[in-house]
Amino acid sequence: MKKSNYSKSVVISVAIHALLIVLLLWGADFTFDNKQPVGNTIQATMVDPAMLNQQAQQIRQQRQAAKEAEQARQDRLEQQTAALETQRKAEAERIRQLKADKLAAEKQTREAEKQQQLQQQQALEAKAKAEAKAKADAKAKADAQAKADAQAKAEAQAKADAQAKADAKAKAEAKAKAEAKAKAEAKAKAEAKAKAEAKAKADAKAKAKAEAKAKAEAQAKQDAALNDMFSGLEAENAQRGGARGKHIADEVARYGAIYKQMIQQNLLVDQSFKGQECKLTLRLSANGLVLNVSQLAGNDTLCRAAKSAVLQVSEFPMPDNPDVVKQLRVINLTVSP
Template sequence: MTKPKPSGSIVQAVVVDPALVNQQAQRIRQQREAAKAAEQDRLKRLEQQADALEKMRQEEEQRLRQLKADKLKAEKEAREAEQERKRVAAERAKAAEEKRKADEAARVAREQAAKAEAERKAKQEAAKKAEAERQRQVAEQRKAEEAKRQAEAAAAKAEAERQAQVAAKKKAEEEARKAEAARKEAERKAAEARELQRQQEAALNDMFAGLEAESEQRGDARAQSISDVRDRYGAIYTQMIQQNLLVEQSFIGKECVIRMRLSSNGLVLDASEDGGDSAVCRAAKAAVVKVSQFPMPEDPAVVEQLRSIRLTVSPQ
């Protein structure tokens, strides 16, 4: 006998995290409450705007009604005055009593005219005051615009000064970089000069070793070698000074003769003007201070001559 098969689908149980469900429900409630609050705030603003517009409409209607009433009153008074004038003209031929009444009516008319004139003058004075107020507002607006223009000009000036400072800083950094490169180049050339001098001295020593008869000739060659090295170092010093020189347009075509005193290791002890343009000399002395130390050769004889050196600086 066959066993009956179970009927229906199999239900799989799913575990639901109650905390997650509560968190999602709380987030949905918060979103709904926020949307509800935003909608209430929007409706409140719309209601306030509608109230303001209604108030403005009522005030405008009241003003128009008042203007219409004033116009009707003025027209009525004009008609009454015209009727009174016609009545007085028609009754001039009547008795003295009627004339007296007519005169009285004329007096009343004059009073009304005086009142109307007073009102006209009052309106004219009000118009003058309104014009004065308008001109005052125009003057204040112009004053505010001028203050704005001055503020914008001051801001533009400050920006230009800032940019000038940035440019000056960049220029100073570039000059410092060039000065450092020049210093390294000068040191390289000085090293080359020292090596050349060493080779020359070695060659001279080898050439003239043991030749006492030619000792004087060796001395002359030595002196010439010292002079040549001194001149090369002088050219290097001049180049270093000019690379650190803050050149102005007025310096072009002028020069300065400057005398420097250096220590044995090249430190600047003193720099003084020895002729030439005073402004160029001031800039040259500032450049010397900026360099602060110049390269020195190894030969003590050349060092001794370089410790007090006279250079000519020509701004380029």
């Protein structure tokens, strides 16, 4: 907008100077006197002095009028020139003022832009400081959290180590007890085997009578073994005490009797099993399916017969009580016909 005003002022100034030049040219005297040709002819004329004086007076008046008109014209030109000069000076002053205003406005704009840039720079610096502070706070918080996590991890590791040490100790004690029990059972088994061999030698003298008697005795022992195969589990449940523990123990005993009857129906007893023993572990699913039957110890032939009897059952009935089901899912079975 300011640039447009400046251009407009320049155009007006040029127009005024052009008008002044036209007026000066217009006021100039470009008339030429028509001179009469000069000849050699001389004509004598009678001249009236009064007329001559009158004509002279008229010429003087005409010259004076012309002089006054010229002076008036010159005065008008000077006035017009002065007015134009005054207008030119005013226009020049106005143009100068416009330039000064433009320079001041540009200076003010530059100052405003500089101030704005300064404010933007200050805002950016403040933002950078805030971001740096936030980053430092976040790092401090992360370091504190990492330190707390490391401490918690160390405490958990120490606790796990202590538990592992306690478990190892308990396992070692259990292993020692199991080894002592195994030694005692091996000793008892050896004694039983020696007695059985001695008895077999004595029975060999009366083979026919002994076979019938041995068969009856074997059947009786098989029934006794099947009746006792869940005795260990029932004893463990009985130690729980209380009404709930007693209920669980009763349910385990009841289902144990059912299982014994189902296994007994499929167990084939041979004369060679006499004096032998087999220990099995049964693993059942939650719905009673036989998942696995593994031999722990004992005579291989007897264990195969016992495993076959269990697998023929295939699926055992399960109670609704989950605590009882839990007790029945892993069963240690001892068979000694």
